[in-house]
Amino acid sequence: MFHLPRPSNRTIALALAAAVATCGVAYAQNEAVIKERQELMKHNGAAAKAASGFIRGTTPYDAAKGMEILTTLQDTAEKFGTLFPEDSKTGGDTEAAPAIWEKPDEFKAALAKYKADTDKAVAAAPQDVDSFKVAFGMVASNCKSCHEEFRIDK
Amino acid sequence: MAKRLLLILIVLLALGAGLFFWLTEPTRMESAALAEQDSGDAKRGERVFWLAGCESCHARPDAKGEAQLELAGGLPLKTDFGTFYAPNISPDPDDGIGRWTFADFANALQRGVDPEGRHLYPAFPYTSYVRMKHEDVADLWAFMKTLPQVKGRAPDHELSFPFNIRRGIGLWKLAFLSSNPVVTLPASASDAARAGQYLVEGPAHCGECHTPRRFAGAGGLDHARWLGGAPNPEGEGKVPNITPAADGLGSWSADEIAEYLATGFTPDFDTVGGAMVAVQENMAKLPDEDRQAIAAYLKAVPAVD
Numbered sequence: 001m002f003h004l005p006r007p008s009n010r011t012i013a014l015a016l017a018a019a020v021a022t023c024g025v026a027y028a029q030n031e032a033v034i035k036e037r038q039e040l041m042k043h044n045g046a047a048a049k050a051a052s053g054f055i056r057g058t059t060p061y062d063a064a065k066g067m068e069i070l071t072t073l074q075d076t077a078e079k080f081g082t083l084f085p086e087d088s089k090t091g092g093d094t095e096a097a098p099a100i101w102e103k104p105d106e107f108k109a110a111l112a113k114y115k116a117d118t119d120k121a122v123a124a125a126p127q128d129v130d131s132f133k134v135a136f137g138m139v140a141s142n143c144k145s146c147h148e149e150f151r152i153d154k
Numbered sequence: 155m156a157k158r159l160l161l162i163l164i165v166l167l168a169l170g171a172g173l174f175f176w177l178t179e180p181t182r183m184e185s186a187a188l189a190e191q192d193s194g195d196a197k198r199g200e201r202v203f204w205l206a207g208c209e210s211c212h213a214r215p216d217a218k219g220e221a222q223l224e225l226a227g228g229l230p231l232k233t234d235f236g237t238f239y240a241p242n243i244s245p246d247p248d249d250g251i252g253r254w255t256f257a258d259f260a261n262a263l264q265r266g267v268d269p270e271g272r273h274l275y276p277a278f279p280y281t282s283y284v285r286m287k288h289e290d291v292a293d294l295w296a297f298m299k300t301l302p303q304v305k306g307r308a309p310d311h312e313l314s315f316p317f318n319i320r321r322g323i324g325l326w327k328l329a330f331l332s333s334n335p336v337v338t339l340p341a342s343a344s345d346a347a348r349a350g351q352y353l354v355e356g357p358a359h360c361g362e363c364h365t366p367r368r369f370a371g372a373g374g375l376d377h378a379r380w381l382g383g384a385p386n387p388e389g390e391g392k393v394p395n396i397t398p399a400a401d402g403l404g405s406w407s408a409d410e411i412a413e414y415l416a417t418g419f420t421p422d423f424d425t426v427g428g429a430m431v432a433v434q435e436n437m438a439k440l441p442d443e444d445r446q447a448i449a450a451y452l453k454a455v456p457a458v459d
Contacts, residue, residue: 041424048423095427098390144418144434147427152391 029091037083038092040076044143047072051136054129061129067122073139074118081111097152107150114142178324180267185257194289199297202290204436205444206283206357208298210429211240223301225250227308231277233387234371236313238277244304252303259295260288266327273323275311276330281374282359284333290357317372330374336361337380343454346443350451353444354381358437360448363393363429382458388429399457411449412442 047069053059054066084100084107100107121135203209209217212225227242244250251259258269266273266280274280283291316322336355339347354360365375366384383395383402395402403411410421415437418426426434437445 045423048419052419052423095391143425144427144431147425148431151427152386152389153394153428154391 034092077115194292194296196296199293202294226304235317239308246303279359285356346450347454350447408449412445
């Protein structure tokens with residue numbers, strides 16, 4: 001008859017400690033990176049707000065300020081893709097959708113399009129409100145298309 | 155004695171089954187009355203189409219542009235009861251609804267009964283469409299008939315017991331299907347708010363996602379928490395509260411709500427996300443007065459805290 005060796009109390013304690021440590025690692029969320037991406041999205045929100053002033057004509061168009069808006073959006077596009085490590089799926093009120101990690105290729109493609117559109121908009125260097133509308137509109141279409149799949153409301 | 159008990163039991167079971175069948179009998183609207191109203195206008199019907207958001211479920215998943223008008227179906231709707239697949243409702247005579255009469259269409263849309271007399275699952279929001287005006291239904295039908303015919307059928311629904319028993323939907327309808335208005339607007343409510351009530355409670359079917367369901371999500375909408383926000387039926391997260399509450403749209407003006415529906419930008423210049431993107435893009439296609447009406451109604455409903 002075969003008997004499993006009875007684990008000593010020490011073995012049990014070690015196993016428990018290991019389990020606790022593992023859980024600790026799994027739940028130690030990278031809140032700094034979550035905060036960083038939330039800040040970048042706030043910059044984009046402020047930029048969009050300024051853009052809407054120009055587009056609606058409540059603020060007279062200013063080409064330097066227009067460029068500032070577009071470069072803010074470009075700056076976010078450059079940094080954003082690096083801010084979704086495996087340990088940042090939850091925590092810090094993140095609204096990042098699991099799809100970001102489940103469909104990494106689609107997420108990468110969406111970010112690449114966003115980046116390419118901001119590059120084009122900055123290169124266009126709009127001098128009047130009509131060309132600004134075109135440049136900004138091209139970039140802004142990325143907000144919705146990305147949020148459709150990759151952000152959840154919490 | 156045992157035999158007599160058994161006999162009584164059988165009789166009771168038969169009566170119970172009879173009662174079940176009587177209660178769950180699918181009821182259709184009279185064809186004769188409907189036939190007279192089959193005089194819709196396809197151009198007006200296009201507005202109803204975007205308002206009702208038919209293509210959000212019935213176009214192929216992720217269809218954009220012209221492809222949104224190809225109603226091939228196939229979108230999986232994953233719920234706690236199983237997976238529903240939106241059917242092909244293109245005018246294809248074999249795979250779609252090309253052989254349907256106007257009465258067939260109106261009964262499916264407003265009573266949840268198909269041309270074979272079977273109940274349709276309320277994943278199809280006939281519980282809201284039941285409030286639609288007949289002229290809007292006729293216009294929508296006229297528009298649907300102009301759409302491209304598409305071949306191919308969606309998979310059958312994959313549902314768990316007892317939700318896979320269609321006849322049971324009859325009982326569900328007895329409890330939850332009603333064409334009465336949901337809220338009673340104050341006498342002082344504007345014409346816009348009243349117009350918005352029809353749009354929101356009827357064709358736009360906003361409450362189907364923004365209102366929690368009773369009986370652990372299996373029942374009808376909880377009218378006491380109308381538009382007060384609900385769990386996301388498709389998974390993680392929530393569908394927001396859109397009543398004038400503090401954590402709803404309390405701080406938004408009616409113009410800001412209408413603007414959001416037109417552009418997808420919130421007053422803070424955050425953007426629309428998730429399943430609402432497709433809805434917002436449909437709302438953007440409506441005349442401005444419809445968005446204003448929806449906004450006026452959302453400001454007039456009771457706040458749900």
